[in-house]
Amino acid sequence: MKEKYYLTTTLPYVNADPHIGFALEMIQADALVRYERLLGKEVVFNTGTDEHGLKIHRKAEEMGIDTQDYCDQYAARFHSLRELLNLSYTNFIRTTDPHHKQAAQEFWKRCDANGDIYKKNYQVKYCVGCELEKTDSELVDGKCPLHIKYDIELIEEENYFFRFSAFQEKLLQLYSERPDFVVPAHRLDEIRKFVEGGLQDFSISRLKEKMPWGVPVPGDDTHVMYVWFDALVNYISTLGWPEDEENFRAYWPGVQVAGKDNLRQQSAMWQAMLLSAGLESSKQIFIHGFITSEGQKMSKSLGNVVNPVDVVEKYGTDPVRFYLLGALPSYEDGDFSTRRFEEFYTAHLVNGLGNLTSRILTMIEKYSDGKIPEKSEDIFDVRAFWGRYDKSFGKFSFDEVVRELNSFVAKCDAKISEEKPWEKAKNGESIDALLYVLVESLRHLAIAFFPLLPESAENILKSLHISHEQIQGEQARAWGVLAKGNEVTKGEILFKRLES
RNA sequence: CGCGGGAUAGAGCAAUUGGCAGCUCGUCGGGCCCAUAACCCGAAGGUUCCCGGUUCGAGUCCGGGUCCCGCAACCA
Numbered sequence: 075m076k077e078k079y080y081l082t083t084t085l086p087y088v089n090a091d092p093h094i095g096f097a098l099e100m101i102q103a104d105a106l107v108r109y110e111r112l113l114g115k116e117v118v119f120n121t122g123t124d125e126h127g128l129k130i131h132r133k134a135e136e137m138g139i140d141t142q143d144y145c146d147q148y149a150a151r152f153h154s155l156r157e158l159l160n161l162s163y164t165n166f167i168r169t170t171d172p173h174h175k176q177a178a179q180e181f182w183k184r185c186d187a188n189g190d191i192y193k194k195n196y197q198v199k200y201c202v203g204c205e206l207e208k209t210d211s212e213l214v215d216g217k218c219p220l221h222i223k224y225d226i227e228l229i230e231e232e233n234y235f236f237r238f239s240a241f242q243e244k245l246l247q248l249y250s251e252r253p254d255f256v257v258p259a260h261r262l263d264e265i266r267k268f269v270e271g272g273l274q275d276f277s278i279s280r281l282k283e284k285m286p287w288g289v290p291v292p293g294d295d296t297h298v299m300y301v302w303f304d305a306l307v308n309y310i311s312t313l314g315w316p317e318d319e320e321n322f323r324a325y326w327p328g329v330q331v332a333g334k335d336n337l338r339q340q341s342a343m344w345q346a347m348l349l350s351a352g353l354e355s356s357k358q359i360f361i362h363g364f365i366t367s368e369g370q371k372m373s374k375s376l377g378n379v380v381n382p383v384d385v386v387e388k389y390g391t392d393p394v395r396f397y398l399l400g401a402l403p404s405y406e407d408g409d410f411s412t413r414r415f416e417e418f419y420t421a422h423l424v425n426g427l428g429n430l431t432s433r434i435l436t437m438i439e440k441y442s443d444g445k446i447p448e449k450s451e452d453i454f455d456v457r458a459f460w461g462r463y464d465k466s467f468g469k470f471s472f473d474e475v476v477r478e479l480n481s482f483v484a485k486c487d488a489k490i491s492e493e494k495p496w497e498k499a500k501n502g503e504s505i506d507a508l509l510y511v512l513v514e515s516l517r518h519l520a521i522a523f524f525p526l527l528p529e530s531a532e533n534i535l536k537s538l539h540i541s542h543e544q545i546q547g548e549q550a551r552a553w554g555v556l557a558k559g560n561e562v563t564k565g566e567i568l569f570k571r572l573e574s
Numbered sequence: 575c576g577c578g579g580g581a582u583a584g585a586g587c588a589a590u591u592g593g594c595a596g597c598u599c600g601u602c603g604g605g606c607c608c609a610u611a612a613c614c615c616g617a618a619g620g621u622u623c624c625c626g627g628u629u630c631g632a633g634u635c636c637g638g639g640u641c642c643c644g645c646a647a648c649c650a
Contacts, residue, residue, distance in 0.1 A: 084650075085650085086650080087650050089650090124650070127650090129650095196648085233648090235648095236648095238647095260578075260579070261578090263578080264577070264578050264579085264645090267577060267578075268577070268578095268645095268646095268647085271576085271577075273647090274647070274648090275648095276647075276648045277648050278648080300648070301650080302648075302650080305650080332650095333650090334579095334644075334645085335644090335645080335649090335650070336650065337645090338645090338647070339650075342647095343647095363579095363644095364644080371643090371644095401586080401587095401598095403586095403587070403588095406579075406580080407579090407580095407643080407644080408586095409586080411586095413585095414585085414586070414599085417585095417586095417598085417599055417600085418586095418598085418599080420599095421598070421599060422598085424610065424612080425610080425612055425613080428610065428612090429609055429610055429612050429613075430609080430612095430613090431609090431610095432608095432609050432610060432612085433608055433609040433610095433612085433613080434608090434609085435609095436608060436609060437608050437609080440608070441608085473587085473588095474588090477588085477597075477598085480597095480598080481597090484613095487609095487612095487613055487614070488613085488614065488615095490608070490609090490613075490614085491605090491606070491613060491614040491615085492614080494606080494608090495608065496606090496607070496608050497606095499608090567610060568610085569610080570610080571610060571611095571612090
């Protein structure tokens, strides 16, 4: 039976269009699961949309449409990223799905049965000017920056609370037992510090009369769940929890990919919730950074927001995937700049992989009659290459994976220059040994590039007449798979040169 | 003394446990003609933010300082 692998992204909130930062998360997640599939694993890859809460409800009201219709529209927009970015997710969960709501309620009941949910007065900070509830971080010197003349009013309201404070010890234990629970390590340090500083119980419900757009609290029809509580449960409800126990057991615990703004929610709150419900902790949490635009924070007012749809239309899906995975530091914030994008694209895809592919296939055509020559020795040590490749993927270091790949391409180019096959061919010397090394290396490269550039890699494989089934498992990584006499077809140019 | 990240060649980034400071792009010089005017070789370019300490040896460890950037809890 195939080994199982489960990975989920966070669910974007449907109050804005997808931005490049979310595209990064999706692409990282997609590269990971494609990599795991190469290893021969059976994968569940989950994403979806988070659709409850006050902001959504209010926005739909403003637009004068039904809230569910509003959510449907946005969910469709996020779902369209699948094609745009060539994503291979298997599940797309929406928190308004009936099954998810039932699961969230069941989850609540378990935490409640465990004594971790209780009622308490909650002070809401309210700005009369905005007619909105405010959070502390929205206030400046305790006042609403938009309405300094009014004092913030405190409204008391009874809410359900989650006993977060009870899980401090257990969370710290989890962090110390599993040093790679959160990657990169400095994020684990960050969350540990936070938990060590003491935890406060948090509110997990809202009064239904004020905010009806949420999952009803079991046994109390005057409250709905606060979005966080319901949304986090999607990571397991998508697996059919609670009733499909077999599927849940097969895939949970899973790997979670999230942005640095989600560190607490994923690695502390959600973990505490799981502990409370008596479920296993997540397997691992990978935290990525944010993307700046031309060196500045993206913001609507600066007008420098990068829209993934625009860049994909301009450059294509694979180049965008390649830039996001390879040109940004995997553990930190990174910058999206047009100049750098074009440099990176030209250097590594056009001049690198694309040109090398063209070189090799042409030489096979010219000097070997379009057929694979006799098998020869592996001079590049592909086994060691795969070792480094696995190691880099294992630590979510996508930039390192890309560096490995680029350096393999460079080695091939250097070897060609060194051997000067065109000269030898003229002198009547056999160059079959070199040609085999090159074309077999190209096969390895195509497989290794596949998780990052699925479409381009597929094109190379097509040229080599290698089928999709032949790229999985250990046997695909062996040296000498291409058999003598098999045809090779030179295809279209892989990466077009940018016009300057 | 709220928490955390960062500062390394013109730009963007790397440097397992301390051990000759590297990579990509760009610049300059040469080579090559299989390839998408691509590719290869060589060169120039660094006081690793500053001050002090530990050490045979510090980008890396310790102390102090400066400057950027996130977060600061119910803001997805």
